[in-house]
Amino acid sequence: MFAEIKVITAQRTEFVEITEPVKDIVEKSKVKDGVCFIYVPHTTAGVFINENADEDVATDIKNTLEKLIPWINGYKHIEGNAAAHIKSVLTGNNVAIPIKDGKLTLGRWQGIFFAEFDGGRTRKVYIKILEGV
Structure with a gap:
């Protein structure tokens, strides 16, 4: 099964939790055991x-990334968004989550977050569910 989630962001750097929409896609797939691949096709x-569970964790991650990779004029990339490219390399553009008994095997306090580093924009997240992997 293949699905797409649309994410709309308003801020330059913003984290949007997408756990529930991904869970809904897994449920609709009817896959009992397999893998859920999540991929973001944006650089x-x-x-x-x-x-x-605590939104301050996401805030701390966001603030730390902003300190580590500031929006400055010293980058060579001419479009002016080099900081966003660097941050996306650190977070990565994909995750894989095992599916067991029809559910994502996330830990108790875990959630799935889309990370925007060059917003606001309308973005896509691709979901691929594979059975029996």
């Missing part, structure tokens, strides 16, 4: 798994 965005 200035990413996807990651981390704690979703």
Whole structure:
């Protein structure tokens, strides 16, 4: 099964939790055991798994990335968004989550986040469900 999630962001750097839409896609797939692949086809965005119980965790990640990779004029990339490209390399553009008994095997406090680094924009997240992998 293949699916797409549309994510709309408003800020230059923004994390959008996409756990529930991904869970819905897994449920609709009827796959009992397999893998859920999540892929972001953008060079200035990413996807990651981390704690979703306390939103301060995402804020801390965002603030730390902003400090480590600031938006400055010293980069060679002429479009002016080199910081966004660097941040997307750090988060990565894909994750794979095992499916067991029809459910994602996320940890108790884990959530799936789309990471925007060059917003606001309308973005895509691709979901591929494979059975029996």
